[in-house]
Amino acid sequence: EAGVAQSPRYKIIEKRQSVAFWCNPISGHATLYWYQQILGQGPKLLIQFQNNGVVDDSQLPKDRFSAERLKGVDSTLKIQPAKLEDSAVYLCASSLDLDRNTIYFGEGSWLTVV
């Protein structure tokens, strides 16, 4: 079974530039999460989708971050304009709707803002 796929794995951009990350969850998984993990900290939930609807985006900085999940499958997370403090790993995860206990993480997209 293929895991959660993310790209790009690494990205370096200058502040005020924009960046987009892509995630392909495990086939059939209705729930998709984006987490931000700053170096030395635990992951923090940015947004959660159930199919193509947003369940929780309370910690998403909406002035600069946006995310969408078209057709309830792939998802993109965009940052525009980026700030130095956005340097982090962006982790995508997915889980079955009926089996909320098991969550699978991708390897993450590493962002450095200089």
Next chain:
Amino acid sequence: KQEVTQIPAALSVPEGENLVLNCSFTDSAIYNLQWFRQDPGKGLTSLLLIQSSQREQTSGRLNASLDKSSGRSTLYIAASQPGDSATYLCAVRPLGTDKLIFGTGTRLQVFP
């Protein structure tokens, strides 16, 4: 607001030692608690999940306990090996939500 704390932040032990990692949380209204492993440059892998009604879970050399009333969980690793070197994260799922609240992790190094 739920807060999760892990102690120690880092641990270095010789191979073969038994060790305990600690996790504490401030609100006992949780659905479950999970322990994850994170290797450098990798995502998270779920190790053990304990439902709020359970006291412990075991998988191989790993044993996780949960004392919901005191807001504590421990991860016990028996006969540690260099391959156990990684960061271990605990996360709680508050009641009524699907989100996980993570601790800051314990970075473990097991040397030969």
